[in-house]
Amino acid sequence: MKVCSYKGLSVVIMLRDEHCPPHAHVDAGAWSARFKFSFWHNGVELWDVVPLSHRPPVALLEGLRQSLRETDHLRRARWIWWTRLRTACLDNQWWDGQSNQVAVLREVASTSFRIGSAYYEPEENKTLLALVGAREGVEIEL
Structure with missing residues (x-):
């Protein structure tokens, strides 16, 4: 499904046989590119x-990246990914409550909790994380 366009190129979310991490595709014929996005940061x-x-050219790739990063476009990309694939690709990763970010495995600290499940609320544009062993979850406003 189409997310946006930039200089005549379409940025799309593929819906068949797709996989994590969340990403969008651009196919220009002679080349194709993929851009990663997230459900926990913008x-x-x-x-x-x-x-x-x-x-x-680097300028074209950067223009595509910035176009996808626009608030409405990123929100649409998340909406397409979530409503069709039903995953935020965050389950079983680690959330560091001190830095408020997904932790790289080698950087897991005592303030880190495994993400049991993640749920995206498209209407509110926020992600809810259920953390294993934590008293409460995390609500991320995007």
Whole structure:
């Protein structure tokens, strides 16, 4: 499903055989790119471009990334991913309550809890985390 366009290129969420992490695709014919997004922060990053031999200019890739990062576009990408795939791709990762971010496994601290489940509320644009062993969950307003 189409999320947005930039300079005639469509940024889309594929719905067949899709996998974590959440990401969007751009297919330009000679090359394709994927951009990762998240249900716990508003950043977007370039994941990969194939083939490398036909990689487009950095400015075009950055423009695509910034377009997907726009509030309405990112919210639409999350909505498509969640409503079709029913995952925020956060289950069984670790949440660090001190830094308020997903922890890298080697950085898990005493303030970290395993994410038992994550639920995205599209209408409110927020993610709810149920943390294993914690007294309360986490509500992330995006």
